[in-house]
Each structure stands twice: as C-alpha cells, then as structure tokens.
Amino acid sequence: MGLAKRIIPCLDVDKGRVVKGKRFGDLRDVGDPVEMAIKYRDDGADEIVFLDITATIEKRKTLIEVVEKVASKIDIPFTVGGGIRNVEDAFQLLRSGADKISINTAAFENPEIISTLADKFGSQCVVVAIDAKRTFNTRSGYEVFTHSGKVATETDVVEWAKKAEALGSGELLLTSIDRDGTRMGYDLDLLKLVTSSVKIPVIASGGVGSLDHFYQAFYFGNADATLAASVFHYGDFTIKQIKEFLYLKGIKVRLV
Amino acid sequence: MIFGIIDYGASNIFSLIHALKRLNINTKIIGNPKEIESLDAVILPGVGNFTSASQIMLKFKENLLKACESNIPIFGICLGLQLFFEESEEGFGKGLAFLDGKVVKFKVNLKVPHMGWNSIKKVRSSTLLKDLNSEAWAYFAHSYYPLPKNDEIIKGVTDYGIEFPSVIEFKNLFGTQFHPEKSGITGQRILNNFIEYLKK
Numbered sequence: 001m002g003l004a005k006r007i008i009p010c011l012d013v014d015k016g017r018v019v020k021g022k023r024f025g026d027l028r029d030v031g032d033p034v035e036m037a038i039k040y041r042d043d044g045a046d047e048i049v050f051l052d053i054t055a056t057i058e059k060r061k062t063l064i065e066v067v068e069k070v071a072s073k074i075d076i077p078f079t080v081g082g083g084i085r086n087v088e089d090a091f092q093l094l095r096s097g098a099d100k101i102s103i104n105t106a107a108f109e110n111p112e113i114i115s116t117l118a119d120k121f122g123s124q125c126v127v128v129a130i131d132a133k134r135t136f137n138t139r140s141g142y143e144v145f146t147h148s149g150k151v152a153t154e155t156d157v158v159e160w161a162k163k164a165e166a167l168g169s170g171e172l173l174l175t176s177i178d179r180d181g182t183r184m185g186y187d188l189d190l191l192k193l194v195t196s197s198v199k200i201p202v203i204a205s206g207g208v209g210s211l212d213h214f215y216q217a218f219y220f221g222n223a224d225a226t227l228a229a230s231v232f233h234y235g236d237f238t239i240k241q242i243k244e245f246l247y248l249k250g251i252k253v254r255l256v
Numbered sequence: 257m258i259f260g261i262i263d264y265g266a267s268n269i270f271s272l273i274h275a276l277k278r279l280n281i282n283t284k285i286i287g288n289p290k291e292i293e294s295l296d297a298v299i300l301p302g303v304g305n306f307t308s309a310s311q312i313m314l315k316f317k318e319n320l321l322k323a324c325e326s327n328i329p330i331f332g333i334c335l336g337l338q339l340f341f342e343e344s345e346e347g348f349g350k351g352l353a354f355l356d357g358k359v360v361k362f363k364v365n366l367k368v369p370h371m372g373w374n375s376i377k378k379v380r381s382s383t384l385l386k387d388l389n390s391e392a393w394a395y396f397a398h399s400y401y402p403l404p405k406n407d408e409i410i411k412g413v414t415d416y417g418i419e420f421p422s423v424i425e426f427k428n429l430f431g432t433q434f435h436p437e438k439s440g441i442t443g444q445r446i447l448n449n450f451i452e453y454l455k456k
Contacts, residue, residue, distance in 0.1 A: 002415055003366075004373040004393065041440070046373055072274040077395055077438045094303075097270035099397075099438060122303055122335075124369050124397035125268075170369055170397075201367055224367065254373040254393045256440065 004254040005218050005246065006046035006225035007239050008203060009232045011036055013052050013082070016062045020233050027053075030233045034069045040232065041074045043239040044256045048074070049102065049173070049227060052082030053148070060089070064096050071097020079127055081173075087116050094121060102173055104129040105146040108153065108160070111167055118168025126171075127203075128164040132157040132190055133177040142190050149177045157190070158197045165198045172198065173227065176206040181230065183209025191221030203227050211237060211245045218251050257454060260286040260295040262320075262336075264312045268303050272333070275437035279448055289319035297329045297454055300336030302435055306359065306400070309335055310349030317352060324354055327428045331450060337424060337431030338402055346400050354429055357404035364417025369399045374414050376422050376434070376442075382411035384423055384430055386449045392442045394422070394434035401433055 011018045011033055018036050019027040030036075037048050050070070052063045060083075067080055080093050081102025090101045107114050107128050117126045135143040138156035145152055153160075161172055174194050176187035186204045195202045201224035204217040208228045217223040231237065243253040259276060261269050263285050273283045283299075284291070292298060298320065313320075324330060332340050339351045344359035351359075362368045373393045378385045385392070394414075401420040404410060412423030414433070424431040430450060436443035 002374065003370065003396075006372050068270070071271050072277075075271075075275055075278075075438060075440050075443060077397075077435075094268055095270065097268065097274070099268055099271070119305065120308075122305055122397075123399070124371055125303065170371065199367055200369075201371055224372070256393075 002252060004046065004252050005223070006203075007044070007214070007242055007253070008047045008049055008225050008227045009040045009045050009239070010049040010051060010205070010227045010229045012229065013050050013063070013066060014054050016066055018233075019053070020230050033066050034073055037070050037074050037078070040239065041076050044243055044254070045076065045239050046225070046254060047076060048078040050078065050080045050082075051102070052080065054083070060092075064092060067093055067096040067098050081127070081129055087113065087120065090117055090121070094125060100125045100127050100171070102127040102129045104131065107164065108144065108146050111163065114164060114167040114169050118170070123168050123170035126169050127173050128169040128171075129173040129175065130157060130160060130164070131175045131177050140193055142193065145177060158193060161194050161198050165200050169200060171201045171203060173203045173205060179207025180205075182207050183231070185209065185213040186217040186221060186223070186226070188216060188221045191217060191223055195222035201225065211242055214242050215246060215249050215251065218246070219249075257281055257296040257451070259283045259297045259299055260292060261299045261301055262286050262313075262316055264301070264304050264309045269301050272299065272301055272437045275443065275447060279444070279451060281451060286316070289316045292316070292319040292323050292328070293326070295323075295328060297331060297450075298323055300330065300332040300339055302334030302336050304335050305346060306335065306338060306344040306351070307347035307349040309339060310351055313339060313352065320352060324428065329428045329430065329450070329454060332429070332431035333437070334398055334433060334435060337433055338400060340424075340429060340431060341402055341404075344400060355404055355409065355424075355426060356406065357402060359400050359402050361400050362416065366417045369397060370416045371397045374416060374434075376412045376414055377419075378412050380408070380411045382423060383425055383453045384432065384446050384449050385412055388442065388445055394432070394436070394439040394442050396434045398433060402431070
C-alpha cells in the first residue's frame with residue numbers, strides 16, 4: 001500500500017477547444033475539453049491538466065465556462081493553468097471547480113503570488129509550472145524560461161524550484177523545452193536534478209513517446225507523476241496500457 | 257433531501273455540489289447559521305487552512321453544536337473533518353471540539369503534502385465504507401491528519417509512512433481525510449452510503 005504514481009493527460013485549450021502542436025509551436029484542433037476529460041477519466045487518468053493557451057482578452061470567460069463544465073462532469077482532480085496573473089484569477093478558477101491552479105510566468109515575475117495563494121487556499125492547490133532548457137548560463141546547466149518558453153531568465157532551475165517550494169508551492173510541473181513534442185523521452189537529468197532538490201511532488205513533462213519513458217521517469221527520475229499530451233490524443237497507447245505496463249514493472253499505480 | 261454546505265470562502269465547493277447533484281441530492285450553501293437546523297445533513301468541505309477556517313467557523317459554532325446534539329448528520333471532508341477536533345498543529349484557532357484528540361502534521365520521511373491516490377483499509381465496521389473493495393483508492397491532498405483519542409471511532413486507515421486515520425465515524429459525525437467528491441467511483445460509493453444511511 002501507499003501513494004500511487006500518477007498519470008496525467010494534459011489538454012492544451014485554445015478558445016474553448018483542445019489543441020495540440022508542439023506546445024511552443026503550431027496548433028491543431030483535437031477535440032472538446034469535456035468529452036476528452038471524460039474519456040481520460042474512464043481510461044484511468046489520475047488527474048487532468050488544462051493549460052489555457054488562448055492569447056486574447058476574452059479568454060477568461062471562455063476558460064471559466066470550460067472549467068465549470070468539466071467540474072460538473074468529472075470526479076477526479078484537475079488543474080487549470082495558463083495566463084493566471086493574480087490571486088483574483090486563481091480564486092475565480094478555484095470557485096468554478098478547479099482543484100489546483102498552475103502558475104508559470106506570473107509566479108516567476110511576482111513570487112509572492114505563490115505565498116499569497118498558498119496562505120489563502122492551501123499549498124495543495126498551488127502548482128508552480130517551470131519550463132527549463134539546457135543552456136550554459138547556469139550552474140546546473142538548466143535555465144528557467146518564461147512566457148511559454150520564449151524568454152530566458154538566467155535563473156538556475158534548481159534555485160527557482162527551491163524558492164517556489166519555500167514560498168508554499170504544493171507541487172512542481174516541470175517541462176523540458178528541449179524534449180517537448182520530440183517523443184525522445186523525458187529529460188531524466190533535469191528530472192533527477194529537481195526531484196533531488198525539493199521535497200514537494202514533481203510532475204515530469206515533455207518528450208514522452210514510449211511506455212518505457214513513463215517507467216524511466218518514475219524509476220530513474222523519481223517523478224511523482226508524469227504528464228503527457230500527444231501520445232494520448234493521437235492514441236499511441238491508452239492510460240490503462242501504461243498503468244498495466246508500470247504495474248508489471250513494480251511501480252505502484254491505481255488500476256481501475 | 258437537502259444538504260447544507262458550510263462555505264469558508266476558500267473551499268472548492270463547486271465539485272462537491274456537482275458530486276451530490278449526480279446522486280440526486282440538492283445542496284444549499286449556508287451563509288446564515290440559523291439555516292442549519294432545518295437541514296437533512298451538514299457538510300463541512302475541505303480546502304483551506306485550519307486557523308482561517310476556525311475563524312470563519314466562529315459564527316456557525318453555536319448552531320453546529322446544536323445540530324450535533326440534535327443528531328443532524330455532519331460530514332467533514334479533509335479540513336472539515338479536522339475541524340471536528342479542537343486543535344491543530346497547523347496553527348492557532350479552535351475547532352469545534354466535537355471529538356477528543358488533535359490534528360497533527362505528517363512526520364514521515366516522505367513528501368508532504370501527501371497528495372494523490374492512496375488506498376483505504378477498513379479496520380472496523382463502517383457506514384461509509386460499506387461494500388467497498390479491499391483496495392479502494394481515494395484522492396488525498398493534505399499535510400495534517402486527525403488523531404482521535406478514542407481508537408474505536410477510526411473506521412478506515414491509510415498508509416503513508418505511518419498508518420493514519422482516513423475514515424472516522426462517531427454517532428452522527430462522519431469524516432474522511434480524502435476527498436470523496438474527487439475520488440472517482442470510490443468517492444461516489446462513499447457519498448452514496450452516507451445518503452443511504454440518511455434514508456434509514
């Protein structure tokens with residue numbers, strides 16, 4: 001017995017629809033958020049992450065509608081991220097049924113937002129999303145990028161991960177920009193680096209392409225959860241298949 | 257049947273409302289403490305911090321105490337369950353003190369918050385855990401757990417470095433340290449068991 005390792009499908013949402021390209025590049029429509037959430041729930045998803053990537057002003061309203069619809073239909077936890085700028089944005093999403101909110105650029109630019117949210121809503125609902133890339137600018141060799149991977153910060157990923165933890169983040173969602181969309185596997189060096197630096201759960205993201213990649217993230221990378229998008233959307237394998245594979249390799253998973 | 261949900265302002269009550277709606281239960285968000293006496297059941301929901309919740313709870317305290325004495329079933333979820341006790345290591349502020357014991361922080365060599373899916377082991381005959389599989393998975397998100405003085409009220413436990421109480425029942429008080437509204441089929445059964453108990 002004990003805590004299960006989690007498998008989390010990620011849905012990038014643009015104007016109320018699920019899209020997928022490489023997250024930092026071109027987009028393609030792949031479905032309706034509510035239908036896809038239900039499908040993944042039934043397949044054994046432990047959680048669902050929605051990242052709103054809409055770039056327009058009216059996005060907030062569309063996103064709230066999506067969150068409310070999802071929350072009324074599914075009975076597993078879900079996280080909403082993308083464009084959360086302040087406590088009010090976060091509060092509105094939590095009130096609409098989101099269990100956790102994920103903050104990236106806003107947290108980096110204004111770290112107090114993490115402690116404010118943690119004090120008000122509890123650490124368990126604050127996920128700090130970190131996009132990192134291998135560069136020569138930092139000590140560990142991994143640098144934090146903000147603004148959907150476009151802006152280099154010259155900050156070491158370890159330093160930022162520790163700071164986010166100290167401020168009250170309940171979890172880290174760690175994406176490798178180098179691997180995202182490549183299907184070459186999670187960046188295990190990055191993962192090991194961060195999981196050995198913090199005590200809060202770390203969700204591995206970016207690059208999964210095979211069943212073994214999930215295993216590697218848990219076994220070698222010490223991830224608490226793995227996030228994936230395209231391998232699910234395009235039906236490479238189901239969540240059930242992944243979990244059965246992991247179970248046979250001795251990883252604790254929730255089989256439904 | 258109408259269930260009242262005490263709103264501490266920070267809780268995710270939307271999911272709870274919908275989980276109950278799927279089981280044909282209407283809910284009412286309770287702002288005025290006087291409304292409590294006319295309810296079929298009261299729910300203390302789960303997200304927030306002990307100190308701030310205990311402050312908001314002040315205005316409901318007297319009426320909840322009355323409800324408890326007049327046997328209105330009260331279901332505490334996560335922090336809601338912790339508020340059944342008087343004190344928490346999370347901070348100052350007084351809980352409802354319906355039950356003896358205290359709320360303590362995980363002191364294990366594992367990640368805290370304990371967050372994710374873990375299983376519930378039934379240790380005593382239980383209303384909430386009726387007809388549940390031996391490996392029933394539930395969703396947890398917490399750093400503290402209740403430690404009742406009386407072991408007999410612990411109906412289910414969960415293993416996270418130590419075995420901690422995850423299901424508590426005493427007379428008309430029911431509580432889960434996990435979130436039934438987020439625990440898929442297990443959670444649905446637990447909420448349904450509570451509803452069935454009320455119908456009797």
